[in-house]
Amino acid sequence: MMAALICVISLAVFAQFFVWYCRSILAPSCQVKLSERVREVTGISNQDVAPDDFHRLLQLVRLCPERGDDRSEIRAVGTYYRILAILKRLAIVAGPRVAQWADHERRDCSYFAAVALDRRISYSRDLFTQQISDRL
Amino acid sequence: MLGPVDYAVWCLGFLAEILVVVCAIRNKSWTRYFPLVFYILCDALVTFGLFYCVRHYGFSSPKYVYFYYYSDSLLTLLLFWVVIQFYLQAFEEMGASQYIRMAAAILIVATAIFSYAVVHQNRTHLTSRFVVELGQNFYFVGVVLTYLLWGAILKLRETRMRLIQLVLALGIYFSVDAGTYALRNLFPGLQPSVLRWIPPMMGVWLPMAWAYTMYKVPEESRLAPSELVVKTQ
Numbered sequence A: 001m002m003a004a005l006i007c008v009i010s011l012a013v014f015a016q017f018f019v020w021y022c023r024s025i026l027a028p029s030c031q032v033k034l035s036e037r038v039r040e041v042t043g044i045s046n047q048d049v050a051p052d053d054f055h056r057l058l059q060l061v062r063l064c065p066e067r068g069d070d071r072s073e074i075r076a077v078g079t080y081y082r083i084l085a086i087l088k089r090l091a092i093v094a095g096p097r098v099a100q101w102a103d104h105e106r107r108d109c110s111y112f113a114a115v116a117l118d119r120r121i122s123y124s125r126d127l128f129t130q131q132i133s134d135r136l
Numbered sequence B: 001m002l003g004p005v006d007y008a009v010w011c012l013g014f015l016a017e018i019l020v021v022v023c024a025i026r027n028k029s030w031t032r033y034f035p036l037v038f039y040i041l042c043d044a045l046v047t048f049g050l051f052y053c054v055r056h057y058g059f060s061s062p063k064y065v066y067f068y069y070y071s072d073s074l075l076t077l078l079l080f081w082v083v084i085q086f087y088l089q090a091f092e093e094m095g096a097s098q099y100i101r102m103a104a105a106i107l108i109v110a111t112a113i114f115s116y117a118v119v120h121q122n123r124t125h126l127t128s129r130f131v132v133e134l135g136q137n138f139y140f141v142g143v144v145l146t147y148l149l150w151g152a153i154l155k156l157r158e159t160r161m162r163l164i165q166l167v168l169a170l171g172i173y174f175s176v177d178a179g180t181y182a183l184r185n186l187f188p189g190l191q192p193s194v195l196r197w198i199p200p201m202m203g204v205w206l207p208m209a210w211a212y213t214m215y216k217v218p219e220e221s222r223l224a225p226s227e228l229v230v231k232t233q
Helices: A002-030 A036-042 A051-063 A071-094 A096-135 B004-026 B034-057 B062-090 B097-121 B123-155 B161-186 B195-216
Strands: none
Touching: A002 A071, A002 A096, A002 B123, A002 B161, A036 A051, A036 A096, A051 A071, A051 A096, A071 A096, B004 B034, B004 B195, B034 B062, B034 B195, B062 B097, B062 B123, B062 B161, B097 B123, B123 B161, B161 B195
C-alpha cells in the first residue's frame, strides 16, 4: 500500500519537475526578440511561431555552422518537443485542455529553435566577416 | 553479469561527476556549493568502489550488493545535506538557518524510525527487504523536501536561475529513484529487465544536469520562477 502510494506521488512529482526543468531551459530564449533577418529566412511574419514549425526550424539550424555551446540544449528541447507531440496525440483521450497546453509548450519549443537559428546566423556572419578581414 | 552498456553508463556517470567538480572550481563557486561538490566527489568515490567490487568479487556477490545499497543510502543522506544547503540559500535573507537545520535533522531521524518500524513488521526477510525499504523511504523524503523547497522558491519569488535549475534537476532525480524503488517493491520481477537500468541512468542524469547548470548558467543569471509555472491560454 505504502509503496503504491509512493510510486503514484513520485510519478506525479516527476512529471511536474520535468516540465518545470524543460521550461527553465526554454524561458531565457522566450525573452529574446527575433531579428528581422531570421524572420525573413524562416518566413515568420508576426511574433507568433507556430507549434509545428519546430522541425523546419531545426533543419535550418543544422544548416548553419555549429556554435558548439547550444548542442545539449537543442537536444534536450528536441526530446521535450517529441514528448509533447506524443502527449498531443494522446490528448484525444486526456481532453482539450491538455492539447491546448501541449500546443503552447510546442510553440515555446519552436520559438527556442528560432532563437537558436538567429544566434547561429549571427555567428556565421561574424565568422564570414572575420575571414574577409583576415584576407584583407 | 555486466555488459558493455553497463560499463559505458558507469564511465559516463563518472566523467559527468568529474565535470561538475571541474566546472564548480572553474567558475569559483565550489565554496558556495561545497555540499554539492562534496557529494559529487563521494559519488565518484562510490562509483570507483562499485567498479572495484565488481572486478574483485563479481556482480552477484553479497559484498557488491551490500556495498551498492548501503553506499546508496549514505549518498542519499549526503544529498539531504545538499538540499539543506539549497534551503539555506533560498531562505538566506530571512535568517532561518537554525530552524531549517533542526527540521531537517528531525525529518531524517523520523525516516530512519519509520523504516525500522516497517522492517520490524517484516522480520522474516529482513536484510534484502530492509535496504530496498530504506532506499525507497529516503528517496521519498528527498522528493518531499525538494517539492517543499520548490514551493518556497515560488513563494519567495527566488530568481537565481542557477539555484532554480539545480533544485529542479534534483527533484527529477529524487522522484524517479523513489518511483523506481517503489515499483521494485511492488513488482520485484521487473527489476532484472527494466528497473535495474533506471538508477544508473539517473546517476548520469544528476551530475550531467548539474554540470550543465554550472557551466552554462552564471551565478548572476536571473529567471522569474512564475514563468515556469504551467499556463494554459
